Amino acid sequence: MISTFLSDALIYLAAAIVFVPIAKKLGMGSVLGYLLGGIIIGPFFLGFVGQEGKDIMHFAEIGVVMMLFLIGLELEPSHFWRMRNLILGAGSLQLCATTILIFVLLFFIGFTWQAALASGLAIAMSSTAIVMQTLREKGLTKTESGKSSFAVLLFQDISVIPILALLPLLTILGSHVQTEGQTTLFSEMPGWAQTLTLLGAVGLVILCGRFIIVPFLRFIARIHLRELFTAASLFIIIGTACIMMLVGLSPALGTFLAGVVLANSEFRHELESDIEPFKGILLGLFFITVGASINFSLIISNPLTIISLVCSIIVIKATVLFVSGSLIRLSFDQNLLFTLGLAQVGEFAFVLFSFIHQLDILSTRWTDMMMGVTAITMTVTPLLLLINERLILPYFGIKEKEEKEADAIDESNPVIIAGFGHFGSTLGRFLRANGINATVLDNDSDRVDLLRKMGFKVFYGDATRIDILKSAGASEAKILIAAIDSPDINFGLVEKTKKIFPNLTVMVRAKSRLDAYELLDMGIKDVYRESLDTSVRLGVDVLVKLGVRKYSAVRASQNFIKYDEAALRELARHRYDQSDYIFTTREQIQIQEQMLNKDREVIPNINDHAWDSDLFEEKSDSGKN
Amino acid sequence: MNKVLILFAHPRFEKSKTNRALLKNVGRIEGVTINDLYEQYPDFNIDTDRERELLLNHQIIIWHHPFYMYSAPALLKQWIDLVLEYGWAHGRGGDNLNNKIVFNTITSGGTREVYAANAFNRFTIREFLVPFEQTATLCKMIYLPPFAVQGTHLLTTNALKFHVKMYHTLLDKLVKGNFDVEMFKKVEFLNDWIVKETEGHKP
Numbered sequence: 001m002i003s004t005f006l007s008d009a010l011i012y013l014a015a016a017i018v019f020v021p022i023a024k025k026l027g028m029g030s031v032l033g034y035l036l037g038g039i040i041i042g043p044f045f046l047g048f049v050g051q052e053g054k055d056i057m058h059f060a061e062i063g064v065v066m067m068l069f070l071i072g073l074e075l076e077p078s079h080f081w082r083m084r085n086l087i088l089g090a091g092s093l094q095l096c097a098t099t100i101l102i103f104v105l106l107f108f109i110g111f112t113w114q115a116a117l118a119s120g121l122a123i124a125m126s127s128t129a130i131v132m133q134t135l136r137e138k139g140l141t142k143t144e145s146g147k148s149s150f151a152v153l154l155f156q157d158i159s160v161i162p163i164l165a166l167l168p169l170l171t172i173l174g175s176h177v178q179t180e181g182q183t184t185l186f187s188e189m190p191g192w193a194q195t196l197t198l199l200g201a202v203g204l205v206i207l208c209g210r211f212i213i214v215p216f217l218r219f220i221a222r223i224h225l226r227e228l229f230t231a232a233s234l235f236i237i238i239g240t241a242c243i244m245m246l247v248g249l250s251p252a253l254g255t256f257l258a259g260v261v262l263a264n265s266e267f268r269h270e271l272e273s274d275i276e277p278f279k280g281i282l283l284g285l286f287f288i289t290v291g292a293s294i295n296f297s298l299i300i301s302n303p304l305t306i307i308s309l310v311c312s313i314i315v316i317k318a319t320v321l322f323v324s325g326s327l328i329r330l331s332f333d334q335n336l337l338f339t340l341g342l343a344q345v346g347e348f349a350f351v352l353f354s355f356i357h358q359l360d361i362l363s364t365r366w367t368d369m370m371m372g373v374t375a376i377t378m379t380v381t382p383l384l385l386l387i388n389e390r391l392i393l394p395y396f397g398i399k400e401k402e403e404k405e406a407d408a409i410d411e412s413n414p415v416i417i418a419g420f421g422h423f424g425s426t427l428g429r430f431l432r433a434n435g436i437n438a439t440v441l442d443n444d445s446d447r448v449d450l451l452r453k454m455g456f457k458v459f460y461g462d463a464t465r466i467d468i469l470k471s472a473g474a475s476e477a478k479i480l481i482a483a484i485d486s487p488d489i490n491f492g493l494v495e496k497t498k499k500i501f502p503n504l505t506v507m508v509r510a511k512s513r514l515d516a517y518e519l520l521d522m523g524i525k526d527v528y529r530e531s532l533d534t535s536v537r538l539g540v541d542v543l544v545k546l547g548v549r550k551y552s553a554v555r556a557s558q559n560f561i562k563y564d565e566a567a568l569r570e571l572a573r574h575r576y577d578q579s580d581y582i583f584t585t586r587e588q589i590q591i592q593e594q595m596l597n598k599d600r601e602v603i604p605n606i607n608d609h610a611w612d613s614d615l616f617e618e619k620s621d622s623g624k625n
Numbered sequence: 626m627n628k629v630l631i632l633f634a635h636p637r638f639e640k641s642k643t644n645r646a647l648l649k650n651v652g653r654i655e656g657v658t659i660n661d662l663y664e665q666y667p668d669f670n671i672d673t674d675r676e677r678e679l680l681l682n683h684q685i686i687i688w689h690h691p692f693y694m695y696s697a698p699a700l701l702k703q704w705i706d707l708v709l710e711y712g713w714a715h716g717r718g719g720d721n722l723n724n725k726i727v728f729n730t731i732t733s734g735g736t737r738e739v740y741a742a743n744a745f746n747r748f749t750i751r752e753f754l755v756p757f758e759q760t761a762t763l764c765k766m767i768y769l770p771p772f773a774v775q776g777t778h779l780l781t782t783n784a785l786k787f788h789v790k791m792y793h794t795l796l797d798k799l800v801k802g803n804f805d806v807e808m809f810k811k812v813e814f815l816n817d818w819i820v821k822e823t824e825g826h827k828p
Contacts (some may be wrong), residue, residue, distance in 0.1 A: 558670040 011048045011051020015041045015282050019160065031130050032382035034284050038291020038378070049292050060289045063282025065241050066128055066275050068252045072259020073268055075154070083151050087598060090148055090324045094342075095289065097320045111366075114170045118356045119370060121163050123313055124228040127346030128153045129283055130381055134341065138462060139486040143423070143444040145334040148325065149341055150513045160348050161202060163255055164355065168194040169361050172394040185233045201247050205254055209261030209393070220425065233274040239500050244466045252351065286347070294375045300366060309373050314380070318343040333393060333445030340384045344377040389461070393445075413439045415503075418463040418493055419484030420447060423530055427483060428456070438481075439472050457461035466494060466500055474501045494522060513568065519581050520572040529568075536561055626656055629799050630683035634662045634690040641691065643777045644700035646789050648689075654793065656800035658683065662700050670701055674706045677721070682758075683738045685726045685799050686766075692733035692773075695746075695753045705760060714764045726799075726806070727761045728815065729754055730767035730792070735816075736776035751813060767806060774817040782795065788816075795819045 015037035023033025041048040080087070102120035109114060131149055132141075140146045169192075187584060213236055220232045240258045241251030260269060299306045318339050325335035345608040350371060357367040415431060417424050423481060425439070431438050440456050441463040442448050448460040459472045463484060474480065480497055484490045499504050508515040508527040519527045536557045543553040631651070635644055638661070652659050660679060666672070680686065691750060692699045699704060712718050731750070739745040740753070750773060752756075761768035774780075774788045798804055810820045 021783055555670070562670070 001525070008049065009071070012285055014290055020284070024481060025543050030284070031133050031287055032378065032379070032386075034287030035291040035379045035382070038288035039294060040291075041288070042294065042296075044294075060282055060286035061347075061350075062238070062241065063279060063284070063286040064129055065252045065255045066237060066279035067132075067283055068256035069237055069259040069273060070272060071128065071132075071154075071157070072256040072261075073263050075263055077264070080154075083147070083154075086148060086149075086151040086328065090328050091152050091159075093324045094152050094320055094328070095121075095159060096123050096155060097323070098317055100321065101316045102313065105316065112361075115356075115362045115366070118167055118352070118361050119169075121217035122352035122356065122370070123317075123345050123374075125156050125160070125346040125352065126153060126317075126342040127344050127378055128157060129347055130287070130344065131341050132284070132380065134385065136486070137216060137488075138491045139443060139484060140337070142485065143334060143337075143447055144330055145181050145325075145338040146339070148328060148330060148334075148338050151331075152164075152321075152324075152342060153590065156346070156348070157253075157256060160352070161198075161262070163376055165195045165198040167352075167355060167359060167361070170361060177528070185478070188491070201244065202257060204243075205257045206261055209258050211259070213262065214265050214267070214340060217265070221267070221270075229270065229436055229527035230274045233271050234278065235361050237275065242436055260308040266309075276348075290347075290375050290378055293371070295368060295372045299353040299376075302369070304372060306369065306376070309369075310376050310380070313345065313373065314343045314377060314384075317345075331449065333449075334393065336388055337385075337445075340388050341381070343384065344381040345374040346378070350372045391432055393460075412476040413437045413457060414441070414477070414478045415481065416469075416472055416474060416477050417481045417483055418442075419490075420444075420451065421483070421485050423485070425484035426483070427481065439477070441468065441472055464489060464496055466496065469497070469501070472506060477504060480504040480506050482506060484509075484616065485511075487511050487518075490515075491518065491522070494519065494524060499523070514566055519570045520569065526548055532564065571595075627685050627686065627800055627802055628683040629657045630679055631657065631659045631687045631689050632660055632662060632701070632704065634698045634704070635690075636698055636700070638663065641732070643774055643780065643785060644689075644691065645789075646785050647730075647732070647774065649789075649797065651793065654796055655801065657796055663698075664703060664732045666752050669700060671704055671707050673708050673710070676704065677713065680708070680725075681721060683725075687728060687730050687772075688728040690732075692731045692750075692753075692774050694708065695748075696756075697729075709760065709764055720765070722766050726769060727757075727766045730773070731771055731773040731826075732740045732774045732777050734776070734778050735783070740775075744803055747811075749803060768786045769806075769809045769811055770818075772816050772819075791816060791819050791823075794823060798822070 015052055016034060019037035019040070020030050023036065040046055044047065046358060097250050099117070099120040102123045103113075103116045106116035106119055111119065131153060135146050135149060137139045140151070217229075220229055236258065240254045244251045252592060262268065282479060316419040321339040321342050322335060325338045330338055330467055350520035351364070353367050353370050353374070355360045356365065362370070399498035417428050417438045420428060420442045422441045424442075428438055428440060435458065440451060440458045441460055442451070442458060442460065445460060448458050451458045459468055461468045463469065463482075474497070480493075480501070482490045482493050482497075484493065489512075494508055505526065507525055508519050508524055508528065510527050510529045511521055512531065513529065514528050516527045538552045539560075540550075540557045543556065544550050548556075633644075633648065635641055638644060650657065651657055656663065658679070660676075662671075663819075668792065688697065688701060690701050696702070709722075710719075714722050724770060732752075733740075735746060737750075742748070742752045750771060754771060755809075758768045774785075774792075798819070809815065809818060812821075
């Protein structure tokens, strides 16, 4: 038993280690890598994993559960409120229209109306896991399409709760008799009681979160044992999941709710940093099992049915998304990204289909078929996005490179700015005001469009792609400024540039002290922390408002920055001295502590006594005596 | 061998034809260090420790600057105020600069003739430089007459070339120690001394 567990783990990990880097190298994103890895090791190719893959999939669903917990954690009510129009508008439109169209389609191919409706609801779901991961990797979360995708996904995730509550009602209306001997408390109840149970369970989670979990976490935190807190975080998630499963509900939803409840607690960041690594690896495992679970024999025996189902589902979903995208006024490029990004059927469909099957609304054969279709659409999504990025957008959308008039001279700019958000744009304006032309790389099509109208030389696309860097003139330029918002993408860019374009001086925006350390480790000398100068400037104004003379305050700030930069480089060298590995949040706090201690030792205003005539008089007096 | 430190202060060096010519290739003379103050301290935040270290490592100091409003640009004054501190450069325990040589190298738009009692500027260059002279004296340094390139607006290419050659020769002699401090005291400008020296050596 143990040996099979270990060998399974070995196979899955190996699949991830082999295929994810290949996929990343080919520019396809990690999700596709996991899925391909799963297909290859699955029963229909190498056969390393067989039917037990299904069980492992159930285990890996914990990854989805954790992801939803994290999404819940990030979901502050104020944030939700700001996006309410987008979430309710685009979200409900997408869900309703897709459900109706799929319902019509399935009804006409012979489903009962209950089955068609239930399947329609399941198929309307998109994959939060794939879309969020892909958006984050491509640094697109803050673009219009990223925000709209998030809103639609959020609406879907939330609406799973009422859908799960309402599905049992379909069995009453259809007067189906519960035939399968499921042993959960839930399935033995009549439909109306199931609905009530569900609402009760939701209420229970909310109450527990408020009145039990937060005090419990406070208690654990007081013990000051790192791994105990991690254990407690996992306990909360798995506990919630177990309770939900006991009453027969989706564990993902339970934890999502728990996350929302804990979003306002003081442990939010702590929980986030604890769960993040588990989530990452289990989500990867989940994608692998999705790949491995694709039932190719079913596909081979019904190729036409499956293929036409996959195609028509994607077409229907994409059409609805495109229309909703146009209604919320996404530009063509952004809309295409939004449309193709969400066109797959998501992981919630697995949950819903198995629930529908359990309610005996859908036959086993069709359930298997639908699960297969779901897995295929999920696999196809990264490919669709890749086709969109490489083939569709370059020809129909905003061009990667601006077309020049025939007689325009192709002068190469000395400076390339990657990322033209708040940081990069200020920089670009400053350089332009001083007559320095910079080539801009950005992946937000709306912004690219605007900048081109303003006469900037802009390349559209992923700045870490070598061909784009090349066509932006990276081989001839002198300086590359990495000003991308996402530190990970910035790191990737810096790494590639250092290797492939050693001619470039790389100057990097660092989001935090921690990122600055990473960059210094990579051998970058020109590291700029976006939080340093601004906060010190604010500090100067504080001193001034409290009555300090302006020049003295400015001098103090100059010395502080000088001292802080020196301390940064000093601490960067010594930060690995601590023997135990510290997670991000903890490390931040530790750094703060070191800094505050050091500040106390050094008073950075030492050099100004030459101007201090009081001091001078004192010294002369003591000289006379 | 002496080591010479040029403390150069010019807020618009890139626009100054004369100073660019004077300083071009100067860094290549062995024993000469250029400390470009406006490049080093654009925010006027002078690192006094670094500056003192430099002073200690050199025997001859040159305040090289354009002559703005009869004095030096602001950063050089800031440098003097902050670096030549009581207790280090002068006063009790302030003996670190004893017997070091210091002088001004200046560039001015006006010619030598307009700096005289009965001329437009009413005082001589040497009189305008009195604050520098007394600062040097306070720090127990030996203050030499200035090296001056004047009438820069009307300078011909050949005349500029001549000045550059003279400046380089002067620096060379200072490094090699081919001079007698007493001889300097007899001239109004170091230019006069170096011209005489080079002519004297001509056959």
